[in-house]
Amino acid sequence: MYDTQNDRVWAINREEADKNGGVKQKQNFPERVMVWLGVCSKGVTPLVIFDEGTVNHQRYIDEVLPVAWEYANKMFGDQWMFQQGGAKPHTHRLTQQWCKQHFPSFIDKSRWPPNSPDLNPLDYFIWDEFVHQSNGIKSNQKRL
Structure with a gap:
């Protein structure tokens, strides 16, 4: 650069x-890049990188959900549950419909209270770890 x-x-x-x-x-x-990453007990999904434009519900359905579906089926067969956050592409009615039709089990937006970060501790842990790893800091090193 x-x-x-x-x-x-x-x-x-x-x-x-x-x-x-x-x-x-x-x-x-x-100048900015958006990424999506799924996390489960057996690891992390491949990154989905959006280097241009924004992510609306259609891009989320077309580019993210198939990655989540394929990874989870490979890891767990048909015994898994999908949970997502409250971003607009996640809560759009077509996204919700796609998830209900394709995932074996799905926590829909009606079961996810708004503004409740305590329900998803990964929001705190995984993004903190991701930032520190991308800056070259190992998780066992002291962070200042």
Whole structure:
């Protein structure tokens, strides 16, 4: 990725800067990336990476739920339950319908009280661990 701190061109405006050797670089990577990851007692699902756009219910149904379904069936056969959070793509009626039709057991949005983070301790643990692992900090190292 281009680091703008390395080069300086003094100019009044962009045109003058370009004439004097100014460079306008395009970023190699998007500024933000969304990911989805499923977690269960036997491990984690493959990452689903959304590097462009937002995730609406249709993208969630098309790109995430089949990954969750395939992984869970591989790990547990037909003896598993799917639970998701309260994000809009999760609670959309078509998402709920898809889950009820495809998963052997599913905790739907009517059984998941709003604003209840205590019901899902993984929200605290897994994302904290993910951030620390992605920054190169092992879980057994002291965190400051």
